[in-house]
Amino acid sequence: MAPKNPYAGNDKILWKSIKENRIGKLYLFFGAEEYLIRNYCEHIEKTILDEEFKVLNKTVLNGKVTPAQIIENCRTSPVFSDRRMVIVRDSGLFKSGKKKDDGAADPVEKSKGTKGRGKGGDELAEFLQDLPEHICLVFIEKEIDKRLKYVSIVAEHGLVVQFDYRKPAELTEWVIKRLREMQHDTSPRTAAMIVDYCEPSMDDILNELNKLCAYAGDRRMIKEEDVAKVCTRSIKSRVFDLTDALAAKRSRTALAILNDMVALREPMPRITFMIARQFRQLIQTKLMVRDGAGRSEIASFLKVPPFIAEKVMRQAASFDMSSLEKAVATGLELDVAVKSGRLKDRAAVELLITSLSAK
Known part of the structure; x- marks a missing residue:
């Protein structure tokens, strides 16, 4: 029997908190489905940030960053807003094998409740357990090592959400819904055909839907023959x-x-x-x-x-x-x-x- 996924269903918990305007302080998003990760980040952003002052209250850190950079950006006070959002992409903190370099945290070291400062990893671990009330810190990774201390810290003090490729049946329903939003309709069979033609990435499928809608023009119904003519086959x-x-x-x-x-x-x-x-x-x-x-x-x-x-x-x-x-x-x-x-x-x-x- 496959081991139980400790993060199964956390996407539903996240969506419920967004709908109820209860955005937390700490998240870790990981997985192959970039469309969903991006979509949920946008929903969080719209929920906690005013559009007029968004540029002042949102920071995105990409790639290798030091704990000091993360802490500094999180401690920065929001401007004309109650909340501030910091997104950290591909930090490497949640995967083993990252070298201790330029003060970067050692992700392999297990959490032992250390309170000492001076070691970047310990300071960050302590900081993540007591984030400022105004912050929403989102880590985004392609893969994680669930044994590492930073994963455990986020799981305990925030929410870890796994975004894998969706099952064909879910994608078929999504295709029908997305086409309706684009002022087009299709049958469940044709929607399943679109999913079968495409790679499992929702971004790839959406690209094919845009092509289909452009091809159909004012005609509302997307047909199987349209899919055969227009879609790039996986x-x-x-x-x-x-x-x-x-x-x-x-x-x-x-x-x-x-x-x-x-x-x-x-x-x-x-x-x-x-x-x-x-x-x-x-x-x-x-x-x-x-x-x-x-x-x-x-x-x-x-x-x-x-x-x-x-x-x-x-x-x-x-x-x-x-x-x-x-x-x-x-x-x-x-x-x-x-x-x-x-x-x-x-x-x-x-x-x-x-x-x-x-x-």
Whole structure:
């Protein structure tokens, strides 16, 4: 069983506090979903800062900063406002491996309740536990080490919020809502298609929505054919097409799709991983169908919308089990050949395509 995420649901706690105008003094936001991090920061900013004096009461510190810089900016009094906001991005305080340099804190040192000053890390640790009432300090990191003392301090005296990529079902609902805000409509199936076409980043999806709305013009309804014409297809979507070509024994088509992905500068290891993942999902789906599972159950297991589960079921049906097992076994053999230096990664994928599409 996977360990319980100690920060699960904290985004809902944060949203509730924003709606109730109860903004705290200390936050740590981390994760891959930059759109949500930016969105929540903007909501906090609008809640506590007057637009007219925002420039005087908001400071953003990027990259390597010293504890002294953080403390100084937090102690600065707000101007014509009750609150002041300080955002610290990519400080490195919440990841192990940061060197003690220029007075910077040592993030590996565990908190022992030290009260001494003079060591930058101790002073900052003490300061974070008793921030001025006027401050809202937000740390933003891509990744954190949950064992470190600064993470523990924020968890105890503030709120740690994890912003991972959202699940396809959540993104599908968000696409429908976002299009309505942009004066357009679409069906749940088309929204799921947009999500399937795109990378999981909400910024990437929003970029495609802007393109779709510009293409549709005054026409309110966004259709599937619009998505097919306008949207840039993600690697997961192209891998699905490649697998379709393999099922139909169309090696030239499969190799052309591979060339397209390479031309788009997709890293070959990622392409290989996605192809292997697709075949594993096909085996899982085929076994589930054999045992009587339906579309909804398969969608739940694969964590995809029913529309996508239907496509996976159709694709799984086009392969016999021996072909799928051969694909996985061949992929493993070629992976060993690549890692041992006997084969280049692109050549390995081309051999896999040729092998699986042989009639």
